[in-house]
Amino acid sequence: MPKNNPLSPKMLELVRAQLSRRGVIAGVGSLGAAGLLAGCGTKSDSKTSLSASTGGGTVRWANWTLYLDYDSKTKSYPTLDAFQKESGIKVSYKEDVDDNDSFYGKVQGQLKLGQDIGYDIVTLTDWMAGRWIRLGYTQKLDAAAIPNKVNILDKLATVGFDNGRNNSLTWQSGFAGFGWNKQKLPGGIKTVDQLFAPANKGKIEVLSEMRDTMGIILQFQGVDIESNFTEAQFMNGIDFLQKKISDGFIRKVVGNSYKEDLISGDAVAVIGWSGDMFQLATENDGKFDFAVPESGGTLWSDNMMIPSTSKNKLNAEKVMNYYYEPAVAAQVAAYVNYICPVKGAQAEMEKIDPKLANSPYIFPTASTLKTTKVFRTLTPAEETTFTTAFQKATGN
Amino acid sequence: MAFLQAAATRATSFTGKKGRLPYLLLAPGLFWLFAFFVLPILNLAATSTQTPVVGGDTGQFVQTFRLANYIDAFNASREQFARSFIYATLATLLALAISYPLAYAIAFRSGKFKNFLLVLVVAPFFVSFLLRTVAWKQILGESGFVVPTLRALHIIGPQTTLTASALAVVTGMTYNFLPFMTLPLYASLERIDPRTLEASNDLYANGVTTFRKVTLPLSMPGVVAGTLLTFIPAAGDYVNAAILGNPNTTMLGNVIDSRFFRIVDYPTAAALSFMLMAAILILVTVYIRKSGTDELV
Numbered sequence: 129m130p131k132n133n134p135l136s137p138k139m140l141e142l143v144r145a146q147l148s149r150r151g152v153i154a155g156v157g158s159l160g161a162a163g164l165l166a167g168c169g170t171k172s173d174s175k176t177s178l179s180a181s182t183g184g185g186t187v188r189w190a191n192w193t194l195y196l197d198y199d200s201k202t203k204s205y206p207t208l209d210a211f212q213k214e215s216g217i218k219v220s221y222k223e224d225v226d227d228n229d230s231f232y233g234k235v236q237g238q239l240k241l242g243q244d245i246g247y248d249i250v251t252l253t254d255w256m257a258g259r260w261i262r263l264g265y266t267q268k269l270d271a272a273a274i275p276n277k278v279n280i281l282d283k284l285a286t287v288g289f290d291n292g293r294n295n296s297l298t299w300q301s302g303f304a305g306f307g308w309n310k311q312k313l314p315g316g317i318k319t320v321d322q323l324f325a326p327a328n329k330g331k332i333e334v335l336s337e338m339r340d341t342m343g344i345i346l347q348f349q350g351v352d353i354e355s356n357f358t359e360a361q362f363m364n365g366i367d368f369l370q371k372k373i374s375d376g377f378i379r380k381v382v383g384n385s386y387k388e389d390l391i392s393g394d395a396v397a398v399i400g401w402s403g404d405m406f407q408l409a410t411e412n413d414g415k416f417d418f419a420v421p422e423s424g425g426t427l428w429s430d431n432m433m434i435p436s437t438s439k440n441k442l443n444a445e446k447v448m449n450y451y452y453e454p455a456v457a458a459q460v461a462a463y464v465n466y467i468c469p470v471k472g473a474q475a476e477m478e479k480i481d482p483k484l485a486n487s488p489y490i491f492p493t494a495s496t497l498k499t500t501k502v503f504r505t506l507t508p509a510e511e512t513t514f515t516t517a518f519q520k521a522t523g524n
Numbered sequence: 525m526a527f528l529q530a531a532a533t534r535a536t537s538f539t540g541k542k543g544r545l546p547y548l549l550l551a552p553g554l555f556w557l558f559a560f561f562v563l564p565i566l567n568l569a570a571t572s573t574q575t576p577v578v579g580g581d582t583g584q585f586v587q588t589f590r591l592a593n594y595i596d597a598f599n600a601s602r603e604q605f606a607r608s609f610i611y612a613t614l615a616t617l618l619a620l621a622i623s624y625p626l627a628y629a630i631a632f633r634s635g636k637f638k639n640f641l642l643v644l645v646v647a648p649f650f651v652s653f654l655l656r657t658v659a660w661k662q663i664l665g666e667s668g669f670v671v672p673t674l675r676a677l678h679i680i681g682p683q684t685t686l687t688a689s690a691l692a693v694v695t696g697m698t699y700n701f702l703p704f705m706t707l708p709l710y711a712s713l714e715r716i717d718p719r720t721l722e723a724s725n726d727l728y729a730n731g732v733t734t735f736r737k738v739t740l741p742l743s744m745p746g747v748v749a750g751t752l753l754t755f756i757p758a759a760g761d762y763v764n765a766a767i768l769g770n771p772n773t774t775m776l777g778n779v780i781d782s783r784f785f786r787i788v789d790y791p792t793a794a795a796l797s798f799m800l801m802a803a804i805l806i807l808v809t810v811y812i813r814k815s816g817t818d819e820l821v
């Protein structure tokens with residue numbers, strides 16, 4: 129979080145509620161989709177982007193909101209400014225990703241036709257990154273151009289959707305786990321049973337991101353989500369979720385709007401994201417807490433990729449390399465509060481804010497990492513079947 | 525197409541010469557309709573009969589003219605279909621019950637406050653639809669004043685909540701579409717010649733009879749227009765259900781959204797959109813025929 133922020137925490141919360149990184153995912157979020165329905169023709173400023181791509185020395189980067197260190201006083205991104213000065217490359221940074229699905233919906237027509245989508249770096253979540261790589265919508269990264277690539281955390285270095293990280297590089301990661309109101313639930317929540325305790329009935333919210341909610345339920349049922357679990361095992365988890373919904377335990381299945389509901393008291397316990405809960409806790413005098421489930425939480429990441437349509441690959445790689453310098457990564461992490469994927473950043477963080485350097489939300493210990501898993505890559509057929517089942521269970 | 529001819533004749537009579545002018549004047553509108561209504565509709569129709577490519581990736585479909593898509597889509601979402609129409613009907617009736625007295629008061633009893641009151645009816649439009657709905661979430665939520673008050677009065681139990689319920693969804697829809705009901709009602713009530721009411725009075729009709737025999741029949745165009753303007757968007761609405769509802773109160777709009785963006789099942793989403801459109805169209809046609817207000821069509 130930026131120091132000397134002129135906005136009050138309450139105001140910040142309001143702004144975040146509107147703009148937060150995962151903002152506009154499902155829940156309140158999917159409403160934004162209405163605008164996108166109209167834009168399905170994917171004509172979005174192709175004119176400007178084409179002219180930009182021919183001019184050398186630029187990189188156009190699409191990222192989520194509140195996902196890069198921002199100085200509200202100078203209205204600029206300090207690390208990005210430093211990079212531009214150092215390299216002479218102009219970076220046009222746009223907070224254009226507010227939802228994996230709708231972002232994909234917006235650009236997929238152009239990707240298919242090989243037309244410039246207007247970005248040289250896109251930042252998308254694992255499973256969506258997997259889809260892009262599978263469909264050949266990304267360019268292979270040149271390891272020699274990104275020497276800092278070796279700094280990636282071991283846990284993130286090998287992933288199912290991009291073995292060897294040849295096409296993607298982690299931007300930030302996070303956990304999904306339990307969040308709760310400490311005043312209402314002083315005992316805390318460590319297990320799925322405790323989450324669905326009778327006292328919490330009707331005041332529980334879970335994430336609309338299938339892999340996070342189902343990942344936690346499946347692990348509770350003893351399924352290893354990194355392994356090749358079967359459809360039957362997944363459907364068992366769906367039955368569990370369905371039951372909790374029809375019995376009235378789950379109040380809502382939402383994107384990041386569970387934060388507002390925790391603050392207002394409409395929800396007391398949630399399946400939520402570590403970064404969100406970290407922000408909530410700091411802004412509300414520790415009224416909220418977060419824990420990774422004993423049976424296992426999920427670890428997700430957003431990944432930088434170079435679209436197949438980009439003509440600025442070299443410059444894009446320079447940007448990626450820059451953000452994998454530990455000192456720069458630490459600066460970003462101090463603002464965004466999600467898990468920093470860069471080795472050595474923790475030592476650099478000591479210089480910025482020792483308290484943050486010890487935060488298990490930003491620099492998880494090996495034992496915390498051990499309790500979380502990455503949801504395995506699904507085949508396209510599985511993806512459709514599983515998503516349909518999940519959507520159906522959640523009322524759609 | 526009657527309106528085309530009517531427009532053409534009228535335009536000709538104004539200019540005094542036959543020619544292309546009226547059609548040229550119509551061209552921008554027709555182009556607009558073609559580009560932004562006809563083409564997308566045709567595209568939607570084509571999408572609705574596609575099937576997934578065998579062994580293809582998410583979102584890859586091929587045209588196979590599979591009409592059974594419609595049956596499958598309907599069977600998978602019957603519950604939400606029913607809910608859409610029930611909620612929309614309830615919201616329309618509630619809006620009518622609230623709007624009629626309101627419009628009546630503004631038209632006949634407001635005196636010099638008429639314009640002010642009309643501005644108040646329209647004022648919510650200055651705030652985004654989304655924000656107004658989110659505001660209801662707070663009003664009906666734990667931190668609002670409604671729930672604690674009702675609890676203190678022992679009207680609801682300590683565990684009962686108002687948000688994330690069917691009640692909240694219908695309330696939200698009623699509120700959001702209320703101006704669409706009030707304004708047409710006001711327009712038709714305001715147009716009533718006060719002398720007809722006086723005549724009714726002179727013929728010894730009491731207030732109730734006057735209302736039943738004179739005011740209500742004369743305001744029917746407003747009632748029909750208002751109910752249509754409320755029912756149609758309400759049946760297709762998904763914002764209220766998404767923000768104020770729970771997983772057991774989803775409407776068809778939410779299913780279409782989920783099919784389109786989450787599951788990436790374009791054919792089902794397209795088929796559902798078409799069925800919703802057709803269902804509304806049929807209902808509306810029957811309704812207009814029955815209510816006999818031809819001047820609307």
